[in-house]
Amino acid sequence: MSEALAGPLRFATRTRTYVWAAGALLLLALPFYLDRFWLQAGLFAMAAAIGAIGINLLTGSTGQLSMGHAFFLAVGAYGYCVFAADGGDAGDGLTGLGLPTWLAAVLAVLVAGLAGGVFSPIAGRLRGAYLGIATLALIFIGQHVLFNARDLTGGFNGRDVPPLSLFGLTFDDRELLVANVPFGSAEKLWYAGLVLLLGCGLFARGVLRGRPGRAMNAIRDHRIAAGVIGVPVARYRAAVFVLSSMYAGLAGVLLALVFQRTVPDYFGITLSLEYLAMIVIGGLGSVSGAVIGAVFVSVLPQLLTRYSDALPLVSAPGTGGIAPGEASRYLYGAAVVAVVLFLPGGLVRVAAGRRFRTDPGEKR
Amino acid sequence: MSTTNETNETNETNETSTRNATSGTVRVAAGALAALLLLAGCSSKAKDDDGNDKGGTAAGEVKTGEGISGKTITLGALTDMTGVYATLGKSVTQAQQLYVKQLNADGGVCGYKVALSVRDHGYDPQKAVSGYTELAPKVLGFVQFIGSPFVAAVEKRIDGQDKALVLPQAWSSALLGSSYIRVIGSTYDIETINAVDFLMKEKGLKKGDKLGHVYFEGDYGESALLGSKHIAKEAGLTVVEQKIKPTDNDMTAQVAALKKAGVKAVVISAGPRQAASLVGVAAAGGFDVPIIGNNSAFAPQLLATQAGPALLKNYYVASPSLPIGADTPGAQKLVADYKKAYPKDSLDNGVVAGWTAASAFGEALKKACETKDLTREGVDKALLTIDALDTGFGTPQNFTDPKAASSKQSVILRPDKTVTGGMKVVQEADASDTATQYTPGA
Numbered sequence: 001m002s003e004a005l006a007g008p009l010r011f012a013t014r015t016r017t018y019v020w021a022a023g024a025l026l027l028l029a030l031p032f033y034l035d036r037f038w039l040q041a042g043l044f045a046m047a048a049a050i051g052a053i054g055i056n057l058l059t060g061s062t063g064q065l066s067m068g069h070a071f072f073l074a075v076g077a078y079g080y081c082v083f084a085a086d087g088g089d090a091g092d093g094l095t096g097l098g099l100p101t102w103l104a105a106v107l108a109v110l111v112a113g114l115a116g117g118v119f120s121p122i123a124g125r126l127r128g129a130y131l132g133i134a135t136l137a138l139i140f141i142g143q144h145v146l147f148n149a150r151d152l153t154g155g156f157n158g159r160d161v162p163p164l165s166l167f168g169l170t171f172d173d174r175e176l177l178v179a180n181v182p183f184g185s186a187e188k189l190w191y192a193g194l195v196l197l198l199g200c201g202l203f204a205r206g207v208l209r210g211r212p213g214r215a216m217n218a219i220r221d222h223r224i225a226a227g228v229i230g231v232p233v234a235r236y237r238a239a240v241f242v243l244s245s246m247y248a249g250l251a252g253v254l255l256a257l258v259f260q261r262t263v264p265d266y267f268g269i270t271l272s273l274e275y276l277a278m279i280v281i282g283g284l285g286s287v288s289g290a291v292i293g294a295v296f297v298s299v300l301p302q303l304l305t306r307y308s309d310a311l312p313l314v315s316a317p318g319t320g321g322i323a324p325g326e327a328s329r330y331l332y333g334a335a336v337v338a339v340v341l342f343l344p345g346g347l348v349r350v351a352a353g354r355r356f357r358t359d360p361g362e363k364r
Numbered sequence: 365m366s367t368t369n370e371t372n373e374t375n376e377t378n379e380t381s382t383r384n385a386t387s388g389t390v391r392v393a394a395g396a397l398a399a400l401l402l403l404a405g406c407s408s409k410a411k412d413d414d415g416n417d418k419g420g421t422a423a424g425e426v427k428t429g430e431g432i433s434g435k436t437i438t439l440g441a442l443t444d445m446t447g448v449y450a451t452l453g454k455s456v457t458q459a460q461q462l463y464v465k466q467l468n469a470d471g472g473v474c475g476y477k478v479a480l481s482v483r484d485h486g487y488d489p490q491k492a493v494s495g496y497t498e499l500a501p502k503v504l505g506f507v508q509f510i511g512s513p514f515v516a517a518v519e520k521r522i523d524g525q526d527k528a529l530v531l532p533q534a535w536s537s538a539l540l541g542s543s544y545i546r547v548i549g550s551t552y553d554i555e556t557i558n559a560v561d562f563l564m565k566e567k568g569l570k571k572g573d574k575l576g577h578v579y580f581e582g583d584y585g586e587s588a589l590l591g592s593k594h595i596a597k598e599a600g601l602t603v604v605e606q607k608i609k610p611t612d613n614d615m616t617a618q619v620a621a622l623k624k625a626g627v628k629a630v631v632i633s634a635g636p637r638q639a640a641s642l643v644g645v646a647a648a649g650g651f652d653v654p655i656i657g658n659n660s661a662f663a664p665q666l667l668a669t670q671a672g673p674a675l676l677k678n679y680y681v682a683s684p685s686l687p688i689g690a691d692t693p694g695a696q697k698l699v700a701d702y703k704k705a706y707p708k709d710s711l712d713n714g715v716v717a718g719w720t721a722a723s724a725f726g727e728a729l730k731k732a733c734e735t736k737d738l739t740r741e742g743v744d745k746a747l748l749t750i751d752a753l754d755t756g757f758g759t760p761q762n763f764t765d766p767k768a769a770s771s772k773q774s775v776i777l778r779p780d781k782t783v784t785g786g787m788k789v790v791q792e793a794d795a796s797d798t799a800t801q802y803t804p805g806a
Binding site: 035036037040041044147155156157158160173184259260261263264265266298301302305306308326328329 | 445446483484485486487488489490491493494495497498501512513514516517518520521524525536538581582583586
């Protein structure tokens with residue numbers, strides 16, 4: 001059977017290689033052409049994708065609902081600021097350890113993991129919706145701390161994010177000419193984001209395709225059966241929770257670098273819900289689903305706001321019709337409902353369907 | 365089961381073809397890189413050697429730069445019409461659109477028409493920052509930017525690269541100090557100082573007394589708290605703090621706490637609903653102390669509620685300008701024009717704020733036109749020369765010092781059913797001694 005399959009499969013593999021190469025080339029070339037607005041939107045999407053991969057491991061693959069994802073994003077973002085900023089009088093008077101920024105980024109991710117670890121006794125015991133309720137508490141605690149721990153977080157106005165500096169290259173707004181194109185922070189961060197996203201995606205794929213992934217799916221599909229065949233259910237649940245918090249932490253660091261300032265308002269319950277929306281819209285349980293969903297959820301509102309003037313049925317503010325901002329919200333809501341209604345498996349099914357059609361080896 | 369088998373077989377065949385694919389990938393990647401560098405050469409983002417000097421600079425012509433294309437000057441407005449400041453954002457935006465319309469009807473500036481580019485961020489940081497990023501290269505400046513955390517988020521870019529004039533609709537003292545971000549009117553801390561000063565002069569609050577302060581968590585309430593703490597230190601008062609969240613609507617607990625603490629007067633830096641609840645609950649419980657709010661802590665609609673009589677009796681509001689229903693020609697004309705343009709919408713202080721900001725920008729544009737320099741730099745310089753802009757709302761605005769708010773004066777108002785906008789003046793625009801000597805952030 002494998003003899004017969006080899007020909008078409010090799011052809012398919014080669015086609016896929018070319019598609020991937022073309023996609024990669026396109027992504028690499030974008031900073032040379034696109035405005036900062038588009039790059040920034042792309043960067044928001046990349047950060048969201050990393051976070052979404054994390055929550056998809058937890059919710060999509062292991063069946064554990066988490067409403068506290070925004071909290072771990074905040075831990076990553078603020079953790080990076082605290083580790084990297086210059087403390088004392090040199091900075092803005094807020095606590096800062098002045099560590100090298102790459103180390104700060106690594107430590108921020110670890111601290112997010114640690115925060116997840118502290119919560120893991122709860123995460124290991126509770127399942128599904130019950131965990132969702134428990135993690136809800138994290139959001140409220142997080143918001144309270146962000147607004148009130150002034151020395152650490154800067155309070156309501158947030159704190160400045162020190163630019164990342166790696167191998168002598170600083171990801172800030174100082175212009176760097178590459179092939180005559182001025183590179184600011186967005187262009188430079190674009191490549192950092194791509195590398196991080198690729199690394200995170202491959203790692204998650206490795207986890208999902210290996211033993212741990214099978215165990216996670218077993219826990220999701222039938223907890224008792226999983227326990228009977230020897231999967232340590234509580235330990236797996238706790239471990240996945242820690243891993244997903246670390247993904248959130250990394251997403252937080254990247255977001256902070258893109259924003260250039262962390263603001264407490266951002267890390268609220270809405271953000272957690274958005275992450276859940278991403279994985280539902282993209283497709284539960286797969287890395288590509290998380291990425292597609294993240295791009296959809298984070299880019300669509302920005303696009304609709306940008307082109308709000310040109311949307312149908314929109315009138316100038318104050319003339320009695322639907323204001324552009326409102327219209328973009330309606331459209332966003334409608335798009336979410338449409339995806340859930342007509343693509344129950346998520347957006348990733350669209351791409352998967354096409355692959356099945358072009359790949360004769362997968363006939364059933 | 366069949367699925368697992370297939371996956372395994374696929375993996376095997378994949379392995380045999382991996383080696384071929386790897387060498388292919390390397391080749392493709394090398395070619396891709398070469399193509400990338402070639403392509404980059406013809407990118408529109410690439411810097412031309414002589415492309416930096418945009419716009420006409422010939423003798424006698426007006427110098428222009430970013431934000432002007434053809435015969436149109438574009439100004440940005442980052443507003444909130446769907447989030448927590450929706451009512452403010454709507455009024456501010458409509459007033460500014462009205463101003464622009466009238467400016468264009470009068471012939472525009474230097475023959476250029478002015479256009480507003482409005483983006484609604486809904487008080488969402490991501491949308492606010494992306495809105496700024498989108499508009500920044502296209503506009504001459506921003507007549508409106510709601511949300512002080514968001515202004516702070518892009519402050520580095522405004523000061524460092526874009527250098528465009530930004531007039532935030534946020535009166536937080538944290539925003540002062542930039543040469544490009546110019547707060548119009550008194551900030552909340554100054555307003556609170558003036559409010560407490562009024563309580564001491566007119567309402568019998570004296571040294572040694574306790575002063576209650578109910579305030580919102582966030583930029584507005586906490587800026588105001590800076591002010592009440594400052595004047596308390598100067599005048600020997602003790603501040604009893606009650607921090608609330610914008611979602612807290614019932615002030616019974618706060619009133620009980622303040623009553624127990626024995627405060628002689630209360631400042632409220634919150635929304636209209638909280639103010640109504642506070643005043644109503646205090647009156648019902650026989651807790652008869654004067655209560656004064658910042659300008660955001662009142663809406664004319666409140667007078668029709670059950671708290672109405674109590675508000676009429678015991679409530680005062682400190683405001684950076686005369687109310688919309690003021691008895692000046694400028695105010696009356698604005699009321700008439702606004703009512704004509706937006707008959708369905710209520711008149712509130714957002715209209716005044718938006719109108720004042722648009723007028724300040726408009727005046728700066730006209731001055732910049734006189735010096736034939738409509739670049740961002742030119743407009744910025746022009747604004748620094750305006751020392752007494754009066755839009756008909758009682759407080760002249762002085763823009764010559766970027767470190768200070770454009771006015772330190774406040775008007776004290778009290779609710780009155782019979783006037784447009786629901787408020788009448790108790791004390792004309794004035795700056796207390798404490799406010800005059802106060803340096804924000806010190």
